[in-house]
Amino acid sequence: MARSETRAQIVAAADRLIYERGFEHTSFTTIAEAVGLSRGNFYYHFKTKDEILAAVIDSRIETTRGMLRCWEDEAAEPAERIRRFIRIVETNGADIRDFGCPVGTLTAELAKLHHPSRPEAAALFTLFRDWLGTQFTALGHAAEADAMALHVLAFSQGIATLANAFGNEDFVRREVERLEAWLADCTSKSARS
Amino acid sequence: MARSETRAQIVAAADRLIYERGFEHTSFTTIAEAVGLSRGNFYYHFKTKDEILAAVIDSRIETTRGMLRCWEDEAAEPAERIRRFIRIVETNGADIRDFGCPVGTLTAELAKLHHPSRPEAAALFTLFRDWLGTQFTALGHAAEADAMALHVLAFSQGIATLANAFGNEDFVRREVERLEAWLADCTSKSARS
């Protein structure tokens, strides 16, 4: 198989495994078995475990960029775009209940490990933060756009954490509605002004 | 030294280490060095690593119970009690910026590990949930008390996660104010009815 193909397969498998089991608890052997390759062969594709992590984070950044672009294409209205973001916790409900938010849990783990890739993981948050900020600016809240973006981000993280802890889907819908109500309130204010 | 004393020392050291580095990344050796005991001596006090974790969680539950009782003693007003809870993210600001919320990060890690002590860790959340629910009931919101408790809990978790990711203290204060404003709105509603 071509080098890049195998690499992509490894990254895809590692991505999922790191999400499900955490970075530290994901071993070379586990990834190798998932891809169907021999353990020793990894050195040819990735020299260190940290290199795999970096590739996974890069891949996630690329995927996220694509998702944001997709939301921009599908929805012209900034408020509707933000709603797309808010609803991921429902869309990916099952995964979040089982494994939490991929971004939040990875960032938290890397922080505890003092891992060099921690800033890159946090950059995933920044991606959402900036994109949401752009949408709030478009809604006419330029001055508070970043604060509002962080609010939406934080709220979503909280929902994900508790959904994972309690496994309660009623709660998720309720909090999503609460956040959407807050958003509707924001847009009505911007329409008035 | 008496058995119970050493045990308490081990639990205290393990508690802190598990918070700072995560459960999996905290080894027997690390805890032993922190307490100043020999590695092998642990078997006398704790037969397995999971046993230490269970003891740490029990200790945290007891500490939390004490903190909640303290808030009840210090503040007669339910709204003020809830505000005490909300402000932990500021009180423990430095720790949260470095290591996140002790409850949230531990629960998330144990979920990924499919660890048998996961329910016990989640019970820490339940402790706060029930206590907050009691306060909201006292405020006259019996019907939505649990939902409101979960909302406060989720909000706090979100703040903690992002504070850890971005290390931004302005954000923490802003979101705390937002949550306190929401709470003030709730109490004014209950006063009116």
Add this chain to the structure above:
DNA sequence: ATCCATCTAGGATGATCGTCCTACCGGCTT
């Protein structure tokens, strides 16, 4: 058919992990 670059398999290495065992020490009882 030969050759070379690409890719793979599988084992060796040293470190660290949780776990366990046994020899030891010091203070108390008798």
Add this chain to the structure above:
DNA sequence: AAGCCGGTAGGACGATCATCCTAGATGGAT
């Protein structure tokens, strides 16, 4: 003084980890 017992030290154990190396397989170009 003798003996016991709660507490300790330190090393051995097998497993697993990330990493590294080397021998072999594959397949297209010559």
